[in-house]
Amino acid sequence: MAIVLEDVSKTYEVNGRKVEALKKLSLSISDGEIFGIIGFSGAGKSTLLRLINLLEHPSSGRVSVNGTELNSLSGQDLRNKRQKIGMIFQQFNLIESKTVYQNIEFVLKASKYDKKKVKGRIEELLALVGLSDKADSYPGNLSGGQKQRVGIARALANHPEVLLCDEATSALDPDTTKTILKLLKRINKELGITIVLITHEMEVIKEIADRVGVMTAGEIVESDDVYSIFSHPKHAVTKGFVQDIYDFIIPAHIEINERSEVITIKFLNENAEANYVNQLYRHFDCDISILNGRIEYIHDMPLGFLMLHVKGDIEEITRLKIFIDESNGIERAEIHAETV
Ligand SMILES: Nc1ncnc2c1ncn2[C@@H]1O[C@H](COP(=O)(O)OP(=O)(O)OP(=O)(O)O)[C@@H](O)[C@H]1O
Ligand SMILES: [Mg+2]
Structure with a gap:
């Protein structure tokens, strides 16, 4: 395990009042994830x-x-370890009076990087982040995405094992966010660097994370692989974060009674692409019409939703619901109660 937190608490004192920022939080992040x-x-x-x-x-x-264990370190050991942990920020934190080249040079000098290798290292980093032609530019003349690329180059300067990203894309537009997330993914794959990324946007998690922890009031209330979090959110806070993909609204003119129900089906993995509705038509003496549908791709794995309006005898509708409940990889989604 690369990063392990065990029963970690952090309390701040503000004007004599205690603020518990972290409450006995435990978390394991694997090497390379x-x-x-x-x-x-x-x-x-x-x-x-x-x-x-x-x-x-x-x-x-x-x-x-x-x-x-980080608590046990001090002096040079602490400084050495710190160099192995890079960090990027929402506001980039670049030195405005230095060029792109000098911004990176600054951290290499501070870490006493082998002088003969500094120039080569900076060129290597600029090529990695796609900014070889901006070495002499000042941060003020760069776009947000370019600034974050400099931030990434600087964070990677000392060959870190871990890269921490604090809302690294929150100041960027959606397209630029995507290109930065792609770059981070490439860095993770090609350099094997473990990445811990914090965000308040589920879109970012969906795009890049292998696993996700949902945090609220100093605790991680749920953590799992990203597909499971989207397909089976458990905690109320998690449900809130994935709400967007569950947001189906029943058209106002649809009448709901014993002989007329709206059923939303959730298709997991490859079942989302199978021809399931055909089976429902064939097996049940119901009138079935499609009201809405969507397939989300999470790491190329489909998660599908289909909202159906089913009309027929109560017994037949019940049989149909049991059939759905017994089908592999297919579930009835609890959507209506939450959204209406
Ligand atoms: N240096 C500090 N001194 C006092 N209180 C602090 C300090 N740092 C954080 N806190 C408090 O700890 C809690 C958690 O803050 P933190 O900055 O970790 O939240 P966050 O999840 O990063 O929020 P955001 O999304 O706004 O960045 C807050 O109540 C905050 O006010
Ligand atoms: Mg924060």
Whole structure:
């Protein structure tokens, strides 16, 4: 396990009042994965990253990165370890008075990087992030996406094992966000760097994370692989974050009674692309019409929804519902109660 937090608490004191930013939080992030943490403002996300980054110590509990417990480090060991953890920020945090080249050079000098290798390293980093032609530009003349690329180059300068991203795309438009997330994914795959990414946007999680932890009030209330979180959210906060894909509205003119029901079916994995409705038509003496439908692709894996209006005898509708419930990889989605 690359990053392990055990029973970590962090309490701040503000004007004599205690603020519990993290409450006995435990979390394991594997070597080489992209782990996303989603939560609303004030959930404690940045606090969590600052503990992994060694910028702060937990009030209690343990944090270890690649087997080294961070509390035990001091002096040079601490500085060495810190260099192995890169970080990027929403506001990029570049030095405005230095060029792109000098911004990267600055961190290499601070870490006493082999002087003979500095120039080569900077060129390598600029090529990696696609900014070889911007070496002499100042941050003020770059777009948001380009600034974040400089931020990434700088964070990777000292060959880190872990890259922490604090709302790294929140200041960017959706298209630029996608290109930055693609770059992060490539860095993860090609360099094998573990990425911990915090965000308040489920779109970002869907695009890039392998696993996700949902955070609220200093706790991780649910964590799983991204597909499971989207297909079977359990905690109310998680349901809120994935609500968008479950948002089907029953048309107002549809009458609902014992002989006329709206049933929304959820198709998991490859079942989303199978010809299931055909079976329903064939097996049941019901009048079935399609009201709405959608397939989401999460890491290329389909998650499908189909909203049907079913009319017929109550016994027949009941049989149809039992058939759905007994079908593999197909479920009735609990949508209407939540959205109407
Ligand atoms: N240095 C600090 N001193 C006092 N309180 C703090 C400090 N840092 C964070 N907090 C408090 O801890 C809680 C968690 O803050 P944190 O910044 O970790 O949240 P967050 O999830 O990153 O929020 P956001 O999405 O707004 O960035 C908040 O109540 C915040 O006010
Ligand atoms: Mg924050």
